[in-house]
Amino acid sequence: MKLSVVILNYNVRYFLHQCIVSVQRAVTNIDAEIIVIDNASPDDSCQMVKELFPEITLIENKENVGFSKANNQAVAVAKGEYVCILNPDTAVAEGTFEKCLGISESSKKIGAVGVYLLDGTGNFLPESKRNIPTPWVSLLKILGLTKKYYATRVSKNATAPVPVLVGAFMFLKRSVYNQVGGFDEDYFMYGEDIDLSYKIEQAGYNNYYIGATETLHYKGESTQKDAAYLDRFYGAMQIFYKKHFNSNVLLNASVNTGVSLAKRVKGSSSEKRKKQDLTPKxxxxxxxxxxxxxxxxxxxxxxxxxxxxxxxxxxxxxxxxxxxxxxxxxxxxxxxxxxxxxxxxxxxxxxxxxxxxxxxxxxxxxxxxxxxx
CATH class of the missing domain: 3.40.50 (Rossmann fold)
Incomplete structure (x- = not known):
């Protein structure tokens, strides 16, 4: 089998339905399987899959074990030479997987592959391609300065190496995924995709971004940096630094100060960012x-x-x-x-x-x- 598409679901029954349909259309010419793993959704997601897509492999967790552990569970039973980690609130364009296969098979040094992600308004999601979030870069991001966080040197329509891809769509050889140990289960939310991207590059591979094919991702990265988001983001970065960088007292104090400052100013800035809800004519x-x-x-x-x-x-x-x-x-x-x-x-x-x-x-x-x- 060539490809296993892994969709981790939590409580988005209708979006999961569309995601599965879009994947089925996108794998028409590929020997592929779809694996849905559900993290104890309280809605009828699992029942929907059983009734409408009985041919799909469905894994039902009894509790929400998080992003990393659930995806690792699914990849463990995957049969494909390649795997694609995919969010349930996505829709894949026809031809996307063929383009990913083309890039992946062009060199043995290709690691993970990502694509152009657009949100529900038709706008490009900059997290489609990112740089390694060094402590300084992460501090700048926490303060709202994101130029160095995103891989802006690479055009959104280009095809080029980038250090970090987003977990909403990550396409790679299953052997590479297993070689680097998959997603690190110390992360529950945020940071898993950064860590995996980094481990892949440290293993000698190059991650690639493809701007010539698109995937719709409804829930993009939040632009409202509320206190809970900042705590989760900083917590994930702390795990990342402890594993891959030399953490120190000065660094921790600096980033803690940045988090506190960002929390203090978030109220007024988030209000300014709110768009008026418009009713179409x-x-x-x-x-x-x-x-x-x-x-x-x-x-x-x-x-x-x-x-x-x-x-x-x-x-x-x-x-x-x-x-x-x-x-x-x-x-x-x-x-x-x-x-x-x-x-x-x-x-x-x-x-x-x-x-x-x-x-x-x-x-x-x-x-x-x-x-x-």
């Missing part, structure tokens, strides 16, 4: 399904019209709700439209194939919304 449904159009018309309380793929030729569409029918338009085209019409007070929703719901997210620090019709 109209909705466009990209579909040929008249029954879908009728169902949505009865559910959505704004003027709604159908459109074809000629929408690519439009130059200006503002304050509009776009609803994409994946039975009509593939994910790679949907992502193109989202990027084209981003930042114009537009909102985007996707209806996965054959489903009675649409999902989306209007902020990169929220995991999104679901509308069942």
């Amino acid at each position: 109209k909705a466009i449904v990209l579909t040929e399904n008249l029954q879908l159009l009728k169902s949505l018309s009865e559910t959505i309380g704004i003027p709604l019209t159908a459109s074809s793929k000629t929408i690519f030729q439009e130059t200006e569409l503002t304050n509009t709700l776009f609803i994409f029918d994946v039975d009509y338009m593939p994910y790679r085209q949907i992502f193109m439209v989202m990027r084209k019409f981003k930042n114009q007070d537009n909102q985007f929703r996707i209806r996965p194939p054959g489903c009675n719901f649409i999902i989306g997210s209007d902020k990169s620090d929220e995991k999104g919304s679901v509308l069942v019709f």
